[in-house]
Amino acid sequence: MPAKLKKGALVRVIKEKLENSVEAKASDQRFPSYIFESKGEILEMNDEYALIRFYVPTPSVWLRLDQLEPIE
Known part of the structure; x- marks a missing residue:
């Protein structure tokens, strides 16, 4: 799956x-619902992580590529 992910892609x-x-496990595990219920856009990528911008007024967040799926 990570091979399908690229900068500008929409993901969930x-x-x-x-x-x-x-x-x-290393941080607060109370994730806001928008992370799972809305789409995000990949702004930047490296070998293991992608910077995701959600379309809500919140900061962008780095997530591992295997934690994302492309939206088609």
């Missing part, structure tokens, strides 16, 4: 992969 967060991740 995979709830199961984010909730059980090392990143979630």
